[in-house]
Amino acid sequence: MKALELVDTARRMMMAGKGLLAMDESNPTCNQRFAALGIPQTEEARRAWRELIVTTPGLADSISGAILYDETIHQSCADGTPFVKVLTEAGIVVGVKVDTGAKALAGHAGEKVTEGLDGLRERLQAYAAIGARFAKWRAVIAIGAGLPSVACITANAHALARYAALCQEAGLVPVVEPEVLMTGDHTLQRCAEVGAQVLHEVFEQLHVQGVLLEGIVLKPNMLLPGLACSHQDGLDEVADATVTGLLRAVPAAVAGVAFLSGGQSAELASARLSAMNQRFKSQLPWALTFSFARAIQQPALEIWRGEPGNVAQAQRALQHRAACNSDARQGEYLAAMDDLGKSSVLG
Ligand code: 13P
Secondary structure (H helix, E strand, O other): OHHHHHHHHHHHHOOOOOEEEEOOOOHHHHHHHHHHOOOOOOHHHHHHHHHHHHOOOOHHHOEEEEEEOHHHHOOEOOOOOEHHHHHHHOOOEEEEEOOOOEEEOOOOOOOEEEOOOOOHHHHHHHHHHOOOOEEEEEEEEOOEOOEOOHHHHHHHHHHHHHHHHHHHHOOOEEEEEEEEOOOOOOOHHHHHHHHHHHHHHHHHHHHHOOOOHHHOEEOOOOOOOOOOOOOOOOHHHHHHHHHHHHHHHOOOOOOEEEEOOOOOOHHHHHHHHHHHHHHHHHHOOOEEEEEEOHHHHHHHHHHHOOOHHHHHHHHHHHHHHHHHHHHHHOOOOOHHHHHHHHHHHHO
8 A cells, every 4th residue: 555655656756747846955054045145044034935936836837846844844825824735736746854964974084974763753754644745865975085985875875775664664755865975076987986886885775674666766966077177077978977877776666866956057957957868768767857956946046035026036037947947857958948038037
């Protein structure tokens, strides 16, 4: 029974032409993004921003699921309608971030392990009772001199697998997010090596814990050269490396793959996703879509800046980015159309 429910939820999350919207920034992360734009870092400002997002007209045309944060999943619109109700009625599946953050890994300077397993069974039951149908857990892996260590990869993969098993027990689809960071001067080749190591360990641990692959969504990074690498590979090289790496490591039974954006510009994230779908469409055993936070929200946040008078324009910018990524998921994103759309948003 649970298996059927999980598979059905995962299919709805991976619906043709759509992707996931990550709006699950923790309060400190959300506050940091607000501070950079001079927006007050208050609970009310965070609520108003999330209301702007969930009430964006046409959002459900491109977005199949939204990932909320603990504070947000309990919040409501100014008129009292809970966000969960607004999203569910629009046909958007509700998810929630359930890890409690990446903390320093003992004995391994510069590396982190994600925490949050204690009490997770009870928290998942509570989230399911208020309407969540999927969850997210993010592990972070840094590349550097001598990094990542085997200790970092195995500790994070083990935690991801235990989280995934608990989610499935509660009837929630786990979004499994092992993020290899873009920070550093490493090459695309080095990112591909680390990405392969990480994905092989994650799927090994998922297998050990008995996780149903048809009932998970993988949320990986794209394989990219480090931000400080002197050679920045083109769209086709990134698309080929990323899809080849995924085809080698991700079992065909997995319901879908939805990328994080990781600090790429909104336009590059769309162009890279589109190149992957365009070049590999007929060879992919799983859906290849997006689960972006910054690459969907940032342009709209920069328009909103906490001003009620900017809400409609910010919503148009958000809808535009979501639509660009919907095109990209189908291999049909065009930078020229993106520019045209942006000028119409700005009026
Ligand atoms: P970005 O798309 O901004 O990387 O965020 C995705 C996410 O959910 C990180 O956990």
